[in-house]
Amino acid sequence: MAEAVFEDIRLLTDLFDPQEIIRATADRTMTKGGAASFTGYVSSNDGVEALELSHYEPLTLTGMKKLAIAARERFDLKAITIVHRVGRMTPGDPIVCVAAASRHRRDAINAVDFCMDHLKSAAWFWKRELKHGEWHWIEPRQADHEDLARWNPE
Amino acid sequence: MAEAVFEDIRLLTDLFDPQEIIRATADRTMTKGGAASFTGYVSSNDGVEALELSHYEPLTLTGMKKLAIAARERFDLKAITIVHRVGRMTPGDPIVCVAAASRHRRDAINAVDFCMDHLKSAAWFWKRELKHGEWHWIEPRQADHEDLARWNPE
Amino acid sequence: MAVTILFLGPLRDKAGEDSRAVAAPLDWTGLIEAVGSEIARELADDRVNIACGGKVLSDKTTLNALDGDEVALLPPVSGG
Amino acid sequence: MAVTILFLGPLRDKAGEDSRAVAAPLDWTGLIEAVGSEIARELADDRVNIACGGKVLSDKTTLNALDGDEVALLPPVSGG
Numbered sequence: 001m002a003e004a005v006f007e008d009i010r011l012l013t014d015l016f017d018p019q020e021i022i023r024a025t026a027d028r029t030m031t032k033g034g035a036a037s038f039t040g041y042v043s044s045n046d047g048v049e050a051l052e053l054s055h056y057e058p059l060t061l062t063g064m065k066k067l068a069i070a071a072r073e074r075f076d077l078k079a080i081t082i083v084h085r086v087g088r089m090t091p092g093d094p095i096v097c098v099a100a101a102s103r104h105r106r107d108a109i110n111a112v113d114f115c116m117d118h119l120k121s122a123a124w125f126w127k128r129e130l131k132h133g134e135w136h137w138i139e140p141r142q143a144d145h146e147d148l149a150r151w152n153p154e
Numbered sequence: 155m156a157e158a159v160f161e162d163i164r165l166l167t168d169l170f171d172p173q174e175i176i177r178a179t180a181d182r183t184m185t186k187g188g189a190a191s192f193t194g195y196v197s198s199n200d201g202v203e204a205l206e207l208s209h210y211e212p213l214t215l216t217g218m219k220k221l222a223i224a225a226r227e228r229f230d231l232k233a234i235t236i237v238h239r240v241g242r243m244t245p246g247d248p249i250v251c252v253a254a255a256s257r258h259r260r261d262a263i264n265a266v267d268f269c270m271d272h273l274k275s276a277a278w279f280w281k282r283e284l285k286h287g288e289w290h291w292i293e294p295r296q297a298d299h300e301d302l303a304r305w306n307p308e
Numbered sequence: 309m310a311v312t313i314l315f316l317g318p319l320r321d322k323a324g325e326d327s328r329a330v331a332a333p334l335d336w337t338g339l340i341e342a343v344g345s346e347i348a349r350e351l352a353d354d355r356v357n358i359a360c361g362g363k364v365l366s367d368k369t370t371l372n373a374l375d376g377d378e379v380a381l382l383p384p385v386s387g388g
Numbered sequence: 389m390a391v392t393i394l395f396l397g398p399l400r401d402k403a404g405e406d407s408r409a410v411a412a413p414l415d416w417t418g419l420i421e422a423v424g425s426e427i428a429r430e431l432a433d434d435r436v437n438i439a440c441g442g443k444v445l446s447d448k449t450t451l452n453a454l455d456g457d458e459v460a461l462l463p464p465v466s467g468g
Contacts, residue, residue: 018176018177018180019173019174019176019177020173022172022173022176022191022193023172023173026172026193026195029195032195032196032197032198032245032246033194033195033197034192034193034194034195035172035192035193035195036190036191036192036193036266037176037190037191037192038188038189038190038191038259038262038263039176039180039188039189039190040187040188040259041180041183041186041187041188041189042186043186043187043257044186045257054396054397054400056394056396056439056460056462058439058442058458058460059439059442059444059460059462062442091186092186103197103199105192105194105270106301108192109192109263109266109267109270112190112263113263116259116263120465121465124396124462124465125465125466126396126397126398126463126465126466127466128398128466137397137398137401137466138466138467139466139467140435140464140465140466140467141467143467144465144467147260208316208317208320210314210316210359210380210382212359212362212378212380213359213362213364213380213382216362274385275385278316278382278385279385279386280316280317280318280383280385280386281386282318282386291317291318291321291386292386292387293386293387294355294384294385294386294387295387297387298385298387
Protein backbone atom coordinates (compact mmCIF):
# COMPACT_ATOMS: atom_id res chain seq x y z
CA MET A 1 0.00 0.00 0.00
CA ALA A 2 2.70 2.46 1.00
CA GLU A 3 4.29 2.53 -2.49
CA ALA A 4 1.05 3.68 -4.15
CA VAL A 5 0.89 6.86 -2.06
CA PHE A 6 1.53 10.10 -3.90
CA GLU A 7 3.85 12.32 -1.92
CA ASP A 8 4.94 15.87 -2.64
CA ILE A 9 7.20 17.51 -0.04
CA ARG A 10 8.71 20.86 -0.97
CA LEU A 11 10.42 23.94 0.40
CA LEU A 12 9.76 26.97 -1.78
CA THR A 13 11.42 30.36 -1.90
CA ASP A 14 8.75 31.87 -4.18
CA LEU A 15 5.03 32.54 -3.95
CA PHE A 16 2.93 29.41 -4.51
CA ASP A 17 -0.74 28.71 -5.23
CA PRO A 18 -2.31 26.53 -2.49
CA GLN A 19 -5.23 25.69 -4.81
CA GLU A 20 -2.90 24.02 -7.32
CA ILE A 21 -1.43 21.95 -4.51
CA ILE A 22 -4.80 20.90 -3.12
CA ARG A 23 -6.05 20.07 -6.62
CA ALA A 24 -2.94 18.02 -7.45
CA THR A 25 -3.28 16.09 -4.19
CA ALA A 26 -6.93 15.31 -4.86
CA ASP A 27 -6.28 14.45 -8.52
CA ARG A 28 -3.60 11.89 -7.73
CA THR A 29 -6.08 9.60 -6.03
CA MET A 30 -7.00 6.71 -8.29
CA THR A 31 -10.50 6.16 -6.98
CA LYS A 32 -11.78 9.35 -5.47
CA GLY A 33 -12.62 9.67 -1.80
CA GLY A 34 -11.91 12.99 -0.18
CA ALA A 35 -9.18 15.57 0.14
CA ALA A 36 -8.56 17.71 3.22
CA SER A 37 -6.26 20.70 3.41
CA PHE A 38 -4.96 23.49 5.57
CA THR A 39 -3.26 26.60 4.27
CA GLY A 40 -1.64 29.13 6.57
CA TYR A 41 -1.22 32.73 5.42
CA VAL A 42 1.02 35.56 6.54
CA SER A 43 -1.03 37.73 8.86
CA SER A 44 -1.24 41.48 8.62
CA ASN A 45 -2.30 41.77 12.24
CA ASP A 46 -0.63 44.35 14.46
CA GLY A 47 0.90 46.20 11.53
CA VAL A 48 3.14 43.41 10.24
CA GLU A 49 4.81 44.58 7.02
CA ALA A 50 6.82 41.45 6.22
CA LEU A 51 7.66 38.02 7.59
CA GLU A 52 11.01 36.29 7.16
CA LEU A 53 11.34 32.58 7.67
CA SER A 54 14.79 31.07 8.09
CA HIS A 55 15.57 27.38 8.48
CA TYR A 56 18.44 24.92 8.70
CA GLU A 57 18.46 23.27 5.31
CA PRO A 58 20.09 19.90 6.19
CA LEU A 59 17.29 19.26 8.71
CA THR A 60 14.21 20.90 7.20
CA LEU A 61 13.36 18.86 4.13
CA THR A 62 14.48 15.62 5.81
CA GLY A 63 12.22 16.42 8.75
CA MET A 64 9.27 17.14 6.44
CA LYS A 65 9.80 13.87 4.57
CA LYS A 66 9.96 11.90 7.83
CA LEU A 67 6.74 13.61 8.90
CA ALA A 68 5.01 12.55 5.67
CA ILE A 69 6.11 8.96 6.30
CA ALA A 70 4.80 9.14 9.88
CA ALA A 71 1.44 10.42 8.57
CA ARG A 72 1.27 7.62 6.00
CA GLU A 73 1.97 5.04 8.68
CA ARG A 74 -0.65 6.46 11.02
CA PHE A 75 -3.46 7.16 8.54
CA ASP A 76 -4.86 5.41 5.48
CA LEU A 77 -3.72 7.91 2.83
CA LYS A 78 -3.65 7.99 -0.93
CA ALA A 79 -1.75 11.27 -1.16
CA ILE A 80 0.06 13.61 1.19
CA THR A 81 1.51 16.99 0.32
CA ILE A 82 3.50 19.33 2.56
CA VAL A 83 4.67 22.58 1.01
CA HIS A 84 6.42 25.28 3.04
CA ARG A 85 7.69 28.72 2.09
CA VAL A 86 11.00 30.04 3.37
CA GLY A 87 12.56 33.48 2.98
CA ARG A 88 10.76 36.80 2.93
CA MET A 89 6.98 37.05 2.57
CA THR A 90 4.35 39.75 2.73
CA PRO A 91 0.93 39.69 4.44
CA GLY A 92 -1.55 37.52 2.55
CA ASP A 93 1.12 35.18 1.13
CA PRO A 94 0.58 31.48 1.84
CA ILE A 95 3.30 30.12 4.18
CA VAL A 96 2.32 26.47 4.43
CA CYS A 97 -0.08 24.13 2.72
CA VAL A 98 -0.75 20.58 3.85
CA ALA A 99 -3.15 18.44 1.82
CA ALA A 100 -4.11 14.80 2.25
CA ALA A 101 -6.33 12.50 0.23
CA SER A 102 -7.91 9.32 1.51
CA ARG A 103 -10.86 7.02 0.93
CA HIS A 104 -11.87 7.94 4.48
CA ARG A 105 -12.75 11.48 5.40
CA ARG A 106 -11.51 11.18 8.99
CA ASP A 107 -8.07 9.97 7.84
CA ALA A 108 -7.68 12.88 5.42
CA ILE A 109 -8.69 15.51 8.00
CA ASN A 110 -6.64 13.94 10.81
CA ALA A 111 -3.54 13.62 8.63
CA VAL A 112 -3.67 17.36 7.89
CA ASP A 113 -4.18 18.15 11.58
CA PHE A 114 -1.32 15.76 12.57
CA CYS A 115 1.13 17.21 10.04
CA MET A 116 0.37 20.80 11.04
CA ASP A 117 0.87 19.96 14.73
CA HIS A 118 4.17 18.18 14.04
CA LEU A 119 5.65 20.54 11.45
CA LYS A 120 7.40 22.71 14.02
CA SER A 121 9.14 19.80 15.69
CA ALA A 122 9.88 18.01 12.40
CA ALA A 123 11.37 21.01 10.65
CA TRP A 124 13.32 23.93 12.10
CA PHE A 125 11.84 27.31 11.23
CA TRP A 126 12.56 30.66 12.82
CA LYS A 127 10.34 33.60 12.03
CA ARG A 128 10.84 37.31 12.39
CA GLU A 129 8.37 40.06 11.61
CA LEU A 130 8.97 43.52 10.23
CA LYS A 131 6.92 46.08 12.17
CA HIS A 132 7.37 49.83 11.83
CA GLY A 133 10.64 49.22 10.03
CA GLU A 134 12.10 46.93 12.71
CA TRP A 135 12.57 43.15 12.72
CA HIS A 136 11.33 41.19 15.74
CA TRP A 137 11.88 37.47 16.31
CA ILE A 138 8.71 35.51 17.08
CA GLU A 139 9.06 33.64 20.37
CA PRO A 140 8.30 29.93 20.87
CA ARG A 141 4.94 29.23 22.48
CA GLN A 142 3.71 26.68 24.97
CA ALA A 143 0.66 25.78 22.88
CA ASP A 144 2.90 24.06 20.33
CA HIS A 145 3.85 21.45 22.93
CA GLU A 146 0.18 20.96 23.80
CA ASP A 147 -0.59 20.47 20.09
CA LEU A 148 1.91 17.62 19.98
CA ALA A 149 0.67 16.03 23.18
CA ARG A 150 -2.76 15.52 21.53
CA TRP A 151 -1.32 12.69 19.42
CA ASN A 152 0.23 10.70 22.28
CA PRO A 153 -2.52 10.27 24.87
CA GLU A 154 -0.49 7.94 27.09
CA MET B 155 -18.08 39.48 15.61
CA ALA B 156 -20.74 37.22 14.14
CA GLU B 157 -21.85 39.78 11.55
CA ALA B 158 -18.35 40.03 10.05
CA VAL B 159 -18.28 36.35 9.13
CA PHE B 160 -18.40 35.54 5.43
CA GLU B 161 -20.85 32.75 4.77
CA ASP B 162 -21.59 30.93 1.53
CA ILE B 163 -24.09 28.07 1.72
CA ARG B 164 -25.23 26.58 -1.57
CA LEU B 165 -26.89 23.59 -3.19
CA LEU B 166 -25.70 23.09 -6.75
CA THR B 167 -27.06 20.97 -9.57
CA ASP B 168 -23.99 21.44 -11.79
CA LEU B 169 -20.31 20.57 -11.54
CA PHE B 170 -18.37 22.98 -9.31
CA ASP B 171 -14.68 23.73 -8.71
CA PRO B 172 -13.70 23.10 -5.07
CA GLN B 173 -10.53 25.18 -5.53
CA GLU B 174 -12.55 28.29 -6.35
CA ILE B 175 -14.57 27.75 -3.19
CA ILE B 176 -11.54 27.22 -0.96
CA ARG B 177 -9.83 30.25 -2.49
CA ALA B 178 -12.90 32.47 -2.02
CA THR B 179 -13.21 31.37 1.61
CA ALA B 180 -9.55 32.13 2.31
CA ASP B 181 -9.68 35.44 0.40
CA ARG B 182 -12.61 36.77 2.39
CA THR B 183 -10.59 36.93 5.57
CA MET B 184 -9.48 40.49 6.23
CA THR B 185 -6.29 39.66 8.12
CA LYS B 186 -5.04 36.27 7.01
CA GLY B 187 -4.77 33.34 9.35
CA GLY B 188 -5.53 29.96 7.88
CA ALA B 189 -8.10 28.15 5.78
CA ALA B 190 -9.04 24.48 6.16
CA SER B 191 -11.13 22.48 3.74
CA PHE B 192 -12.55 19.10 2.94
CA THR B 193 -13.81 18.06 -0.46
CA GLY B 194 -15.61 14.78 -1.04
CA TYR B 195 -15.58 13.19 -4.50
CA VAL B 196 -17.76 10.60 -6.17
CA SER B 197 -15.94 7.30 -5.90
CA SER B 198 -15.43 4.91 -8.76
CA ASN B 199 -14.91 2.00 -6.39
CA ASP B 200 -16.71 -1.27 -7.08
CA GLY B 201 -17.63 -0.26 -10.61
CA VAL B 202 -19.86 2.71 -9.77
CA GLU B 203 -20.94 4.37 -13.03
CA ALA B 204 -23.01 7.20 -11.57
CA LEU B 205 -24.29 8.58 -8.28
CA GLU B 206 -27.65 10.30 -7.81
CA LEU B 207 -28.30 12.45 -4.80
CA SER B 208 -31.88 13.39 -3.96
CA HIS B 209 -32.96 15.67 -1.12
CA TYR B 210 -36.01 17.34 0.38
CA GLU B 211 -35.65 20.93 -0.66
CA PRO B 212 -37.62 22.68 2.14
CA LEU B 213 -35.27 21.10 4.71
CA THR B 214 -31.89 20.90 2.99
CA LEU B 215 -30.74 24.48 2.56
CA THR B 216 -32.31 25.53 5.88
CA GLY B 217 -30.46 22.68 7.58
CA MET B 218 -27.16 23.68 5.99
CA LYS B 219 -27.62 27.32 7.04
CA LYS B 220 -28.38 26.28 10.62
CA LEU B 221 -25.26 24.13 10.58
CA ALA B 222 -23.14 27.10 9.48
CA ILE B 223 -24.58 29.15 12.35
CA ALA B 224 -23.80 26.34 14.81
CA ALA B 225 -20.21 26.20 13.51
CA ARG B 226 -19.84 29.98 13.86
CA GLU B 227 -21.11 29.81 17.43
CA ARG B 228 -18.80 26.96 18.34
CA PHE B 229 -15.60 28.12 16.62
CA ASP B 230 -13.86 31.45 16.08
CA LEU B 231 -14.41 31.76 12.32
CA LYS B 232 -13.91 34.46 9.74
CA ALA B 233 -15.51 32.54 6.90
CA ILE B 234 -17.50 29.35 6.47
CA THR B 235 -18.58 27.78 3.21
CA ILE B 236 -20.70 24.68 2.67
CA VAL B 237 -21.41 23.70 -0.92
CA HIS B 238 -23.25 20.48 -1.81
CA ARG B 239 -24.12 18.92 -5.15
CA VAL B 240 -27.50 17.31 -5.77
CA GLY B 241 -28.73 15.34 -8.77
CA ARG B 242 -26.74 13.01 -10.95
CA MET B 243 -22.93 12.87 -10.80
CA THR B 244 -20.16 10.74 -12.28
CA PRO B 245 -17.04 9.32 -10.57
CA GLY B 246 -14.46 12.01 -9.84
CA ASP B 247 -17.05 14.81 -9.50
CA PRO B 248 -16.88 16.78 -6.25
CA ILE B 249 -20.02 16.17 -4.11
CA VAL B 250 -19.36 18.39 -1.13
CA CYS B 251 -16.88 21.08 -0.18
CA VAL B 252 -16.64 22.61 3.28
CA ALA B 253 -14.11 25.38 3.86
CA ALA B 254 -13.47 27.48 6.96
CA ALA B 255 -11.13 30.37 7.64
CA SER B 256 -9.99 31.49 11.05
CA ARG B 257 -7.15 33.28 12.81
CA HIS B 258 -6.64 29.98 14.65
CA ARG B 259 -5.66 26.83 12.81
CA ARG B 260 -7.45 24.52 15.23
CA ASP B 261 -10.74 26.40 14.81
CA ALA B 262 -10.57 26.23 11.02
CA ILE B 263 -9.79 22.49 10.96
CA ASN B 264 -12.34 21.64 13.66
CA ALA B 265 -15.09 23.66 11.96
CA VAL B 266 -14.60 21.64 8.76
CA ASP B 267 -14.61 18.37 10.72
CA PHE B 268 -17.73 19.47 12.67
CA CYS B 269 -19.66 20.49 9.55
CA MET B 270 -18.82 17.27 7.72
CA ASP B 271 -19.94 15.16 10.70
CA HIS B 272 -23.20 17.11 11.03
CA LEU B 273 -24.11 17.49 7.37
CA LYS B 274 -26.07 14.26 7.22
CA SER B 275 -28.23 15.12 10.19
CA ALA B 276 -28.58 18.80 9.20
CA ALA B 277 -29.62 18.13 5.63
CA TRP B 278 -31.55 15.21 4.14
CA PHE B 279 -29.72 13.47 1.33
CA TRP B 280 -30.43 10.08 -0.19
CA LYS B 281 -27.92 8.52 -2.52
CA ARG B 282 -28.19 5.78 -5.08
CA GLU B 283 -25.45 4.30 -7.22
CA LEU B 284 -25.59 3.00 -10.77
CA LYS B 285 -23.69 -0.29 -11.02
CA HIS B 286 -23.81 -2.56 -14.06
CA GLY B 287 -26.81 -0.60 -15.31
CA GLU B 288 -28.82 -0.91 -12.07
CA TRP B 289 -29.55 1.65 -9.38
CA HIS B 290 -28.92 0.70 -5.75
CA TRP B 291 -29.80 2.85 -2.73
CA ILE B 292 -26.94 3.42 -0.30
CA GLU B 293 -27.90 2.29 3.20
CA PRO B 294 -27.50 4.38 6.36
CA ARG B 295 -24.49 3.46 8.46
CA GLN B 296 -23.84 3.30 12.17
CA ALA B 297 -20.57 5.22 11.91
CA ASP B 298 -22.53 8.40 11.12
CA HIS B 299 -24.03 8.34 14.61
CA GLU B 300 -20.58 7.81 16.11
CA ASP B 301 -19.30 10.78 14.12
CA LEU B 302 -21.93 12.98 15.74
CA ALA B 303 -21.30 11.64 19.23
CA ARG B 304 -17.71 12.96 19.04
CA TRP B 305 -19.02 16.52 19.46
CA ASN B 306 -21.14 15.87 22.57
CA PRO B 307 -18.88 14.15 25.08
CA GLU B 308 -21.50 14.16 27.88
CA MET C 309 -57.32 21.19 -2.02
CA ALA C 310 -55.82 18.25 -0.18
CA VAL C 311 -52.76 16.97 1.61
CA THR C 312 -49.80 15.88 -0.55
CA ILE C 313 -47.80 12.90 0.70
CA LEU C 314 -44.21 12.94 -0.63
CA PHE C 315 -42.20 9.72 -0.84
CA LEU C 316 -38.48 10.46 -0.59
CA GLY C 317 -35.33 8.46 -1.28
CA PRO C 318 -35.83 4.68 -1.20
CA LEU C 319 -39.50 5.14 -0.14
CA ARG C 320 -40.22 6.53 -3.60
CA ASP C 321 -39.32 3.18 -5.14
CA LYS C 322 -41.41 1.28 -2.59
CA ALA C 323 -44.40 3.57 -3.15
CA GLY C 324 -43.97 3.41 -6.92
CA GLU C 325 -44.71 7.14 -7.15
CA ASP C 326 -43.24 10.48 -6.09
CA SER C 327 -46.32 11.75 -4.28
CA ARG C 328 -49.96 11.09 -3.61
CA ALA C 329 -52.82 13.51 -2.87
CA VAL C 330 -55.18 12.51 -0.09
CA ALA C 331 -58.09 14.23 1.61
CA ALA C 332 -57.40 16.77 4.37
CA PRO C 333 -57.09 16.75 7.35
CA LEU C 334 -54.60 13.89 7.77
CA ASP C 335 -53.42 12.47 11.09
CA TRP C 336 -51.04 9.58 11.88
CA THR C 337 -53.76 6.91 11.63
CA GLY C 338 -55.03 8.42 8.39
CA LEU C 339 -51.49 8.45 6.98
CA ILE C 340 -50.91 4.77 7.84
CA GLU C 341 -54.14 3.87 6.08
CA ALA C 342 -53.39 6.05 3.05
CA VAL C 343 -49.91 4.72 2.24
CA GLY C 344 -50.53 0.98 2.07
CA SER C 345 -49.11 -1.80 4.21
CA GLU C 346 -45.54 -1.82 2.82
CA ILE C 347 -44.93 1.90 3.45
CA ALA C 348 -46.82 1.62 6.77
CA ARG C 349 -44.28 -0.97 7.91
CA GLU C 350 -41.45 1.44 7.01
CA LEU C 351 -43.13 4.26 8.95
CA ALA C 352 -43.08 2.08 12.09
CA ASP C 353 -39.25 2.31 12.00
CA ASP C 354 -37.99 4.96 14.44
CA ARG C 355 -35.39 6.08 11.91
CA VAL C 356 -38.09 7.12 9.43
CA ASN C 357 -39.13 10.72 10.05
CA ILE C 358 -42.03 12.83 8.89
CA ALA C 359 -41.97 16.50 7.96
CA CYS C 360 -45.16 18.51 7.77
CA GLY C 361 -45.16 21.97 6.21
CA GLY C 362 -41.35 21.92 5.97
CA LYS C 363 -40.72 20.97 9.62
CA VAL C 364 -39.59 17.59 10.93
CA LEU C 365 -41.99 16.35 13.64
CA SER C 366 -40.31 15.36 16.89
CA ASP C 367 -43.16 12.87 17.44
CA LYS C 368 -44.52 11.73 14.11
CA THR C 369 -47.70 10.29 15.67
CA THR C 370 -48.80 13.87 16.42
CA LEU C 371 -49.17 14.53 12.67
CA ASN C 372 -52.01 16.94 11.94
CA ALA C 373 -51.80 17.97 8.28
CA LEU C 374 -54.30 20.51 7.03
CA ASP C 375 -55.56 21.44 3.59
CA GLY C 376 -52.57 22.37 1.36
CA ASP C 377 -49.93 20.86 3.63
CA GLU C 378 -47.08 18.76 2.27
CA VAL C 379 -46.30 15.64 4.32
CA ALA C 380 -42.80 14.34 3.52
CA LEU C 381 -41.81 10.79 4.48
CA LEU C 382 -38.08 10.85 5.24
CA PRO C 383 -36.24 7.53 5.39
CA PRO C 384 -32.80 7.44 7.07
CA VAL C 385 -30.17 9.26 5.00
CA SER C 386 -27.50 7.33 3.14
CA GLY C 387 -24.12 6.61 4.68
CA GLY C 388 -20.68 7.25 3.24
CA MET D 389 40.02 22.44 7.44
CA ALA D 390 38.11 23.26 10.57
CA VAL D 391 34.70 23.03 12.23
CA THR D 392 32.07 25.56 11.18
CA ILE D 393 29.72 26.80 13.91
CA LEU D 394 26.39 28.01 12.46
CA PHE D 395 24.25 30.52 14.37
CA LEU D 396 20.60 30.10 13.44
CA GLY D 397 17.49 32.22 13.98
CA PRO D 398 17.74 34.68 16.88
CA LEU D 399 21.20 33.32 17.78
CA ARG D 400 22.54 34.87 14.58
CA ASP D 401 21.68 38.34 15.88
CA LYS D 402 23.24 37.59 19.26
CA ALA D 403 26.42 36.23 17.63
CA GLY D 404 26.60 39.13 15.20
CA GLU D 405 27.56 36.70 12.42
CA ASP D 406 26.13 33.76 10.46
CA SER D 407 28.96 31.37 11.20
CA ARG D 408 32.42 31.06 12.67
CA ALA D 409 35.25 28.68 11.79
CA VAL D 410 37.10 27.12 14.72
CA ALA D 411 39.81 24.50 15.01
CA ALA D 412 38.88 20.81 14.88
CA PRO D 413 38.10 18.68 16.82
CA LEU D 414 35.41 20.48 18.84
CA ASP D 415 33.66 19.09 21.92
CA TRP D 416 31.00 20.66 24.24
CA THR D 417 33.58 22.45 26.41
CA GLY D 418 35.41 23.72 23.34
CA LEU D 419 32.13 24.98 21.87
CA ILE D 420 31.21 26.89 25.04
CA GLU D 421 34.63 28.55 25.01
CA ALA D 422 34.47 29.32 21.28
CA VAL D 423 31.07 31.08 21.20
CA GLY D 424 31.50 33.67 23.94
CA SER D 425 29.60 34.13 27.18
CA GLU D 426 26.29 35.42 25.74
CA ILE D 427 25.81 32.48 23.35
CA ALA D 428 27.15 30.10 26.03
CA ARG D 429 24.30 31.21 28.33
CA GLU D 430 21.80 30.45 25.54
CA LEU D 431 23.33 26.99 25.02
CA ALA D 432 22.67 26.18 28.68
CA ASP D 433 18.91 26.37 27.88
CA ASP D 434 17.46 22.88 27.40
CA ARG D 435 15.35 24.16 24.51
CA VAL D 436 18.46 25.08 22.51
CA ASN D 437 19.60 22.10 20.42
CA ILE D 438 22.76 21.32 18.54
CA ALA D 439 23.09 19.50 15.23
CA CYS D 440 26.38 18.04 14.09
CA GLY D 441 26.83 16.83 10.53
CA GLY D 442 23.10 17.32 9.84
CA LYS D 443 21.84 15.33 12.86
CA VAL D 444 20.33 16.76 16.05
CA LEU D 445 22.20 15.46 19.10
CA SER D 446 19.99 13.86 21.75
CA ASP D 447 22.56 14.95 24.36
CA LYS D 448 24.37 18.05 23.19
CA THR D 449 27.18 17.66 25.74
CA THR D 450 28.36 14.58 23.78
CA LEU D 451 29.35 16.84 20.85
CA ASN D 452 32.38 15.55 19.01
CA ALA D 453 32.80 17.55 15.79
CA LEU D 454 35.62 16.55 13.46
CA ASP D 455 37.44 18.34 10.71
CA GLY D 456 34.92 19.56 8.10
CA ASP D 457 31.84 19.13 10.32
CA GLU D 458 29.12 21.76 10.55
CA VAL D 459 27.85 22.42 14.08
CA ALA D 460 24.45 24.16 13.98
CA LEU D 461 23.13 25.93 17.07
CA LEU D 462 19.32 25.61 16.98
CA PRO D 463 17.29 27.89 19.24
CA PRO D 464 13.63 26.97 19.91
CA VAL D 465 11.46 27.42 16.82
CA SER D 466 8.99 30.28 16.58
CA GLY D 467 5.38 29.86 17.63
CA GLY D 468 2.25 30.70 15.68
